Every structure is written in C-alpha cells, then in structure tokens.
Amino acid sequence: EPEVTQTPSHQVTQMGQEVILRCVPISNHLYFYWYRQILGQKVEFLVSFYNNEISEKSEIFDDQFSVERPDGSNFTLKIRSTKLEDSAMYFCASSVREMNTEAFFGQGTRLTVV
Amino acid sequence: AQTVTQSQPEMSVQEAETVTLSCTYDTSENNYYLFWYKQPPSRQMILVIRQEAYKQQNATENRFSVNFQKAAKSFSLKISDSQLGDTAMYFCATRLWGNNDMRFGAGTRLTVKP
Numbered sequence: 001e002p003e004v005t006q007t008p009s010h011q012v013t014q015m016g017q018e019v020i021l022r023c024v025p026i027s028n029h030l031y032f033y034w035y036r037q038i039l040g041q042k043v044e045f046l047v048s049f050y051n052n053e054i055s056e057k058s059e060i061f062d063d064q065f066s067v068e069r070p071d072g073s074n075f076t077l078k079i080r081s082t083k084l085e086d087s088a089m090y091f092c093a094s095s096v097r098e099m100n101t102e103a104f105f106g107q108g109t110r111l112t113v114v
Numbered sequence: 115a116q117t118v119t120q121s122q123p124e125m126s127v128q129e130a131e132t133v134t135l136s137c138t139y140d141t142s143e144n145n146y147y148l149f150w151y152k153q154p155p156s157r158q159m160i161l162v163i164r165q166e167a168y169k170q171q172n173a174t175e176n177r178f179s180v181n182f183q184k185a186a187k188s189f190s191l192k193i194s195d196s197q198l199g200d201t202a203m204y205f206c207a208t209r210l211w212g213n214n215d216m217r218f219g220a221g222t223r224l225t226v227k228p
Contacts, residue, residue, distance in 0.1 A: 003158075033214065041220070043159075043205060048214035056214045091159065103216070105151075105159040 002026045006092050006106035013082050013113055021077045021109045023092030032075045033093040033103065034067065036060070043091070049075065082113045116141045116208050120219035127196045128227050134181075135191045135222045137206030145211035148182065148189045153203040153221070162204070165189065196226045 005024045013019045025032050034046040047057040049067055066078045075094075079086055089110050095103040117140045127133035139148070150162040165173045165182050172180050177194045189208075193200055206219040 031214070035216075035218075043207075043218040043221075045215045045217070058215065089157070093159075102161045102164070104161075107158040 002104075004092055004094055004104050004106035006090075006109050008109060009107065010110045011112070013111070015084060015113055016081050019079050019082055019111065021079075021090050021092075021111065023075045023077070023106055024073050025075055025092065025094030026104055027073070029094035029096050029104070031055075031095045031097065031103075032067075032069070033095075034077045035091040035093065035105075036088040037091065037108075038085075038088040046077070079111075082111075084113050087111055087113045116143075116146075116210065116217045118206055118208055118217050118219035120204075120206055120222050122222045123220070124223045124225070126225040126227055127193075129196055129198060131196055132192060132194045133196055133224065135193075135204050135206075135224065137189045137191070137219055139187050139189065139206070139208050139217075139219075141187070141208065141210070143210050147209045147211070148180075149207040149209070149216070150178070150180070150189075150191045151205045151207060151218075152200075153205065154199075155202070159205065163191065193224075198226050198228060200224060201226045 007022045032049040037043045045058050047061045048055045064080045068076050089108040091108045092106040093103045119138045146167045148165040151159045152162045153159045163175045179192045181190045203221045205221045207216050209216040
C-alpha cells in the first residue's frame with residue numbers, strides 16, 4: 001500500500017542551525033502539507049502546497065520556514081535558524097485533492113533543538 | 115476561528131467492549147468536514163472516519179461509527195467490539211469547506227485491555 005515517508009525519523013540540531021525535513025508524498029497526490037505537534041500539545045497546521053506554490057499557511061509558518069518541491073517526488077520543510085521552541089514532531093501529509101478527501105500522513109520526524 | 119475540544123485525555127476499555135470518545139468543536143461556518151484520526155504507537159496517523167457536515171446520516175466504518183450532532187457541535191466516535199490493535203491516540207479534527215487548514219483536538223489516548 002502506498003504511504004508517505006519521512007526522513008529522518010529523529011533529528012537533533014543545535015539552536016541557530018538550519019534543518020531540512022524531507023518527505024516523499026504518495027506519487028499521484030497533488031496536495032501536500034506540513035503539521036507539527038509539540039510534545040503534549042495539539043497537532044498544528046503549518047502549510048499546504050499545491051501546484052508548486054504555497055496555497056495556505058498558518059501564523060506559525062513565519063519567515064524562518066520554507067517549503068520546496070525540488071523534484072517530482074520530494075517535499076521538504078526548511079527551518080532557517082532553529083529555536084528551542086521548534087522542537088516538535090513534524091508530520092508531512094498528502095492528498096489526492098483537497099483535504100475533504102483522505103489525507104495520508106507520514107510517521108513524522110522528531111526534531112530536537114538543543 | 116475553529117476550535118476542537120477533546121475532554122478525555124485518556125480512556126481505557128476492555129477488549130470486546132464498546133467505548134465512546136467525545137469531541138466538540140466550535141465554528142461559525144455551515145460547510146465543513148469532521149474527521150477522526152488514529153495514531154498508533156508507531157506514530158503514523160490514519161484516517162478512521164470522515165463526516166460531511168451537510169449529511170445528516172452518521173458515518174460508519176465497520177466497528178467505528180460517529181454520533182454527529184450538528185446543533186450541539188458534537189462529533190463523538192464509538193468503537194464497538196474493541197480490539198487490542200485499537201490502542202492508540204485518537205484525534206478529532208475539523209476542516210472548513212474550501213480550506214486546507216485542518217484543526218485538531220488535543221487527542222484522547224485509548225488503551226484496550228485484554
């Protein structure tokens with residue numbers, strides 16, 4: 001069964017460093033998303049991406065964040081200068097159409113900023 | 115703004131019994147979607163069931179069913195004949211029609227006991 005895959009599963013980075021989280025969405029999906037879940041808190045929407053551009057973003061997704069689909073398969077989230085409060089699980093998701101249809105989530109990348 | 119509240123941080127149920135997870139939400143919109151996602155210990159979130167707000171009939175998926183009360187803004191999940199594999203975090207989520215920003219509740223950790 002096709003699935004969304006995320007790498008790495010766990011990333012530790014020093015505060016102020018840039019980090020790139022990688023996702024491979026399901027191949028025929030057109031909509032891509034990033035969510036994060038700070039430990040013990042809710043899953044929060046970060047950004048959605050369609051047709052090679054951001055379609056929506058939350059107030060969390062500030063200038064420190066960027067997304068890219070560098071080739072036909074990868075979807076990346078870059079955090080330019082990490083802060084301690086960026087420590088969280090980051091989930092990638094994809095869907096064939098907009099999220100009224102089923103969104104498939106990856107297993108997440110646990111980012112720890114030290 | 116949409117908010118989603120799951121008032122039960124943790125629940126447990128005996129195998130083969132029935133359990134109901136509660137979810138309430140707040141929105142001023144009329145057209146939206148409601149979801150229950152399951153996040154097993156392996157961390158990948160899986161869609162359990164989906165309900166369109168314009169549909170009066172409650173959605174069912176095998177052992178999973180919802181009790182959707184639109185006026186009360188309530189969307190509870192009933193799991194019948196609970197199985198050990200149902201042990202997971204369960205997230206309730208809403209999404210407005212035409213919007214990719216899916217809002218999640220804080221989650222309910224369900225443990226099915228043998």
